[in-house]
Amino acid sequence: MVCKIADNIFSPLGFTTEENYQHVRQGCSGVRRHEGWRGLPYPFAASLFDWNRVQLVDGFTPFESIVIRSVEGALAQTDVDAASPSVLFVLSTTKGNVDLLEAPSPASAMQRLPLGAAAQVVASYFGNPNMPVVVSNACISGLNAQIVAMRALQCGSYDTVVVVGADVLSRFIVSGFGSFKALAAEPCRPFDIERFGLNLGEAAATIIYRRAEAGSWHAVRGAIRNDAHHVSNPSPKGEGCYRALRYVMQGQSAGDIAFIGTHGTSTLYNDEMESAAIDRAGLLAVPVNSLKGYYGHTMGAAGVLETVLSMRALDDGIVLGTKGFATMGVSHPLNVSASHRTTDKRAFVKLLSGFGGCNAAMLFKKGGMA
Amino acid sequence: MYIQNMEELVLELKEKIIEVLNLEDVRPDDIDSDAPLFGTGLGLDSIDALELIVMMERVYGIKIKDPSVGKDIFKSVNTMAEFVSKNRTK
Amino acid sequence: MKIRHEVLITPERAVVDGKPIPVTTHGIDMLTELYRTRINDYPRFFKMDELCRLGFVASELLLQAAGDRHADSEDRAVVMFNSSGSVCNDRKYQATLQQPDGFFPSPSLFVYTLPNIVTGEIAIRNGYHGETAFYVLDKKSSALIDNALRATFCDETTQSILGGWLDCEAPDDFLAELYLIEK
Numbered sequence: 240m241v242c243k244i245a246d247n248i249f250s251p252l253g254f255t256t257e258e259n260y261q262h263v264r265q266g267c268s269g270v271r272r273h274e275g276w277r278g279l280p281y282p283f284a285a286s287l288f289d290w291n292r293v294q295l296v297d298g299f300t301p302f303e304s305i306v307i308r309s310v311e312g313a314l315a316q317t318d319v320d321a322a323s324p325s326v327l328f329v330l331s332t333t334k335g336n337v338d339l340l341e342a343p344s345p346a347s348a349m350q351r352l353p354l355g356a357a358a359q360v361v362a363s364y365f366g367n368p369n370m371p372v373v374v375s376n377a378c379i380s381g382l383n384a385q386i387v388a389m390r391a392l393q394c395g396s397y398d399t400v401v402v403v404g405a406d407v408l409s410r411f412i413v414s415g416f417g418s419f420k421a422l423a424a425e426p427c428r429p430f431d432i433e434r435f436g437l438n439l440g441e442a443a444a445t446i447i448y449r450r451a452e453a454g455s456w457h458a459v460r461g462a463i464r465n466d467a468h469h470v471s472n473p474s475p476k477g478e479g480c481y482r483a484l485r486y487v488m489q490g491q492s493a494g495d496i497a498f499i500g501t502h503g504t505s506t507l508y509n510d511e512m513e514s515a516a517i518d519r520a521g522l523l524a525v526p527v528n529s530l531k532g533y534y535g536h537t538m539g540a541a542g543v544l545e546t547v548l549s550m551r552a553l554d555d556g557i558v559l560g561t562k563g564f565a566t567m568g569v570s571h572p573l574n575v576s577a578s579h580r581t582t583d584k585r586a587f588v589k590l591l592s593g594f595g596g597c598n599a600a601m602l603f604k605k606g607g608m609a
Numbered sequence: 610m611y612i613q614n615m616e617e618l619v620l621e622l623k624e625k626i627i628e629v630l631n632l633e634d635v636r637p638d639d640i641d642s643d644a645p646l647f648g649t650g651l652g653l654d655s656i657d658a659l660e661l662i663v664m665m666e667r668v669y670g671i672k673i674k675d676p677s678v679g680k681d682i683f684k685s686v687n688t689m690a691e692f693v694s695k696n697r698t699k
Numbered sequence: 700m701k702i703r704h705e706v707l708i709t710p711e712r713a714v715v716d717g718k719p720i721p722v723t724t725h726g727i728d729m730l731t732e733l734y735r736t737r738i739n740d741y742p743r744f745f746k747m748d749e750l751c752r753l754g755f756v757a758s759e760l761l762l763q764a765a766g767d768r769h770a771d772s773e774d775r776a777v778v779m780f781n782s783s784g785s786v787c788n789d790r791k792y793q794a795t796l797q798q799p800d801g802f803f804p805s806p807s808l809f810v811y812t813l814p815n816i817v818t819g820e821i822a823i824r825n826g827y828h829g830e831t832a833f834y835v836l837d838k839k840s841s842a843l844i845d846n847a848l849r850a851t852f853c854d855e856t857t858q859s860i861l862g863g864w865l866d867c868e869a870p871d872d873f874l875a876e877l878y879l880i881e882k
Contacts, residue, residue, distance in 0.1 A: 335784075337789060340789065340790065340793045341793075352786065353782055353783055353786065353835070353837070354784050354835040355782050355835045355836045355837035355838070358835075358837065359837040370836060370837055370838070371837075372834055372836065372843065372847070373834060373836070374832070374833075374834060374835075375784060375813065375814050375833050375835045376815045376831075376832050376833050377813050377815050383832055387847070387850070389853075390851075390853045391846075391850065393853060394846070394849070394850055396846060410796055411789075411793060411796070411812075414796055414804040414809075415804060415806075415809035415812065417804065418659060418663065418805065418806040419659060419809070420659065420662075420674075420675075420676045462830070462856075463830040463831065464773065464828055464829065464830065465777075465818070465819065465822040465829065465830070465831045466822075466828070467823050467825070467827055468823065469654065469655075469823070470656075470810055470816055470819050470820065470823070471655070471656060472654075472655055478828060479828060482773060482828055486856065593813075593815075594813055594815075594816065594819070595813060595815045595816045595818060595819030595831065596819040596822055596823065596831070597815065597818070597819065597831050630807075631745045631746045631807075632745070633745035634742060634745075656807050656810060659806040659807075660805065660806055663803055663805060663806070666803070667800065667801075667803050
C-alpha cells in the first residue's frame with residue numbers, strides 16, 4: 240500500500256501542517272485585498288507570503304526557498320535519507336520561477352527559468368542523485384504528482400517519493416487570470432449564489448509516500464480524465480471530472496466517504512461544473528467542501544496542500560467548512576456547509592480541474608483499510 | 610470627438626478582428642457585417658470575446674469591466690461599430 | 700508496451716515511421732506547410748502557440764499513419780515531456796505586460812503559458828477523454844520517459860498512449876519525437 244509517512248504545509252497561514260490546521264479550524268484566512276500590487280492597475284484578493292517572515296535559502300529564489308523549507312519540514316519527521324537513490328523527488332508547479340522574466344536578471348539566474356532546472360537545484364540541495372520529475376499539468380498538478388508517486392512506488396523502482404507542490408505569484412500570473420476577468424477583489428465564495436471569481440494564493444506543501452503494509456493514510460486510487468471540450472472552459476456536463484470520479488469510486492460505497500474535497504474555485508463555470516459531475520456520479524448526498532476561502536487558489540501547491548489539510552482534519556473527525564459559502568448557487572444542490580462538521584468516516588475524495596480540460600480525482604483512506 | 614465614417618470603421622473592425630483573433634484564412638469581405646460573430650458565423654468563443662475586450666481598450670480606449678456585457682456589444686460587426694462610435698475615447 | 704507508430708519533427712524535417720515527408724520550408728513555416736498540405740481542416744491551428752502547433756501536427760501525422768483516430772475514447776492517454784516548458788510563449792505573454800502603448804495582457808497568449816494545453820488541444824481534436832499529462836525534465840532522459848510511459852498503464856482503463864518528447868525553445872528550435880504506444 241502507498242502510505243503517507245510525513246507532510247508539511249508552508250503557507251501564509253503557517254510553516255507547519257499543525258499551525259495551518261489550527262488557523263483554519265479557527266476560521267482564519269490568508270486572503271487579503273491588495274491594491275497596486277507590483278504596479279498592477281486593479282485590486283485583487285489573494286493569500287500572499289510576508290516575505291520578511293520567510294527564511295530564504297541563500298543562493299535560491301523565493302520559489303525554490305519555499306519548496307526547500309516545506310520539504311525540510313516534512314523530512315524532519317522521518318528517517319528518510321534524501322540522498323538515497325531509492326528516493327524520488329516529484330515537484331508540482333505551474334510557473335516555478337517565472338517571476339525571473341519580470342526584471343532584468345543575470346544569465347545565471349535565468350538558467351533557473353525552466354521548471355526542470357529549478358527542480359534539479361532543489362533535489363541537489365538535498366543531495367538526491369535522481370533527476371526529479373516536474374508535473375506541469377495546470378492546476379491538477381498536485382494530484383497528478385501524487386498519482387506519479389503511487390505509480391513509482393507500485394512499480395517498485397523507488398521506495399520513497401517526496402511530492403512537493405508550490406507556486407509563487409507574479410505580475411505574470413495575476414495579470415493572466417486578470418485578463419480572463421476571473422479574479423475577485425474580495426474573498427471568494429465557493430458554490431455561493433453571489434460568487435464572482437477566484438482568489439489566488441502562494442504556498443508550498445509536501446507529502447512523503449512510502450510503500451508499506453500499513454500507515455496512517457493511504458493513497459488508494461487516482462485518475463486523470465480530459466473533458467475534450469475547450470482549452471480553458473470546463474465541460475458544462477463535467478465530463479472529465481465525472482469520469483475521474485467514477486474511476487476512483489469503483490467498488491467503493493458512497494456511504495464510506497466522509498467528504499469530497501472539491502476544486503471549488505468560486506468561478507461561475509467551475510463550481511457549476513463540479514456540481515454537475517458530482518450529481519452524475521450519484522454523490523450529491525456526500526458532504527463537500529472547498530478550501531479556497533482559506534488559501535486562495537494555490538495552483539501547483541493546491542493538490543498537495545488541500546490533501547494534507549484534509550487528512551489532518553479527518554484525523555480529528557472534522558470536515559472543514561467552506562469559508563465564503565452562504566447560499567446555494569449551483570444548480571445541483573451539493574451538501575456544502577460554511578461551518579466545520581464532524582464525521583466518523585475514514586475516507587475522502589479530492590477533486591481538481593485545470594486549464595487544458597484536465598480533471599483529477601484521488602481516493603484516500605485512513606488507517607489499515609484496503 | 611472622433612469622427613470616422615461608419616463604413617471605414619466597420620472595415621477597420623473587421624481587420625482588427627481578423628488580426629487579434631488569428632483568423633488566418635478569413636478576409637474582411639468574408640465577414641457579413643450583420644451576421645452573429647459568436648455561436649455560428651465566425652464561431653468565436655469566450656477567449657476571443659476576452660481578446661476583443663482588450664482590443665476595445667487598446668485601440669478605442671473603451672474599458673469593458675464585465676465580460677457578460679460583451680455578448681450584446683459583440684453580437685455583430687455592426688453592433689460593435691455602433692458601440693465604438695458612441696463610446697470611443699481614442 | 701509496443702510502439703506502433705512514430706514521428707520525428709525537427710526544424711528541418713518530418714519523418715513518419717522512418718519515411719521522410721517532402722517539405723520546402725523549415726522552422727515554424729514548415730509546421731504551417733505540413734498543416735496546409737497534410738491536414739488543413741482545423742482553423743484553430745492558427746490560434747495555437749508554437750509548442751501546440753508542433754504537438755498538433757506531430758499527433759495528426761501519427762494518427763494518419765495509424766489510419767484510425769480512435770476518436771471519442773477514454774482508453775487513450777496523451778502524455779508529453781519536455782525541458783523548456785512553455786518558455787517560448789511565456790516570453791511572448793510577458794511582453795504584452797510591457798508594450799510601448801501600455802499594459803495589455805493577452806488572454807489568448809496566457810492560455811498557452813501552460814505546456815499541458817497541447818495535450819488538451821489533442822484531446823479536443825480527437826475526443827480523447829482519457830488521461831492527459833505533461834512532465835518537465837531538466838534534460839531529455841529516455842529512461843525516465845520510458846518509466847513514466849510504462850507507469851501510465853497503471854490506470855487500468857488506459858490501453859494506448861499518444862506521447863513522447865515535445866520541446867520548443869524558440870520558433871526555429873524545436874523537437875518532437877512522438878509515439879503511438881499500445882499496452
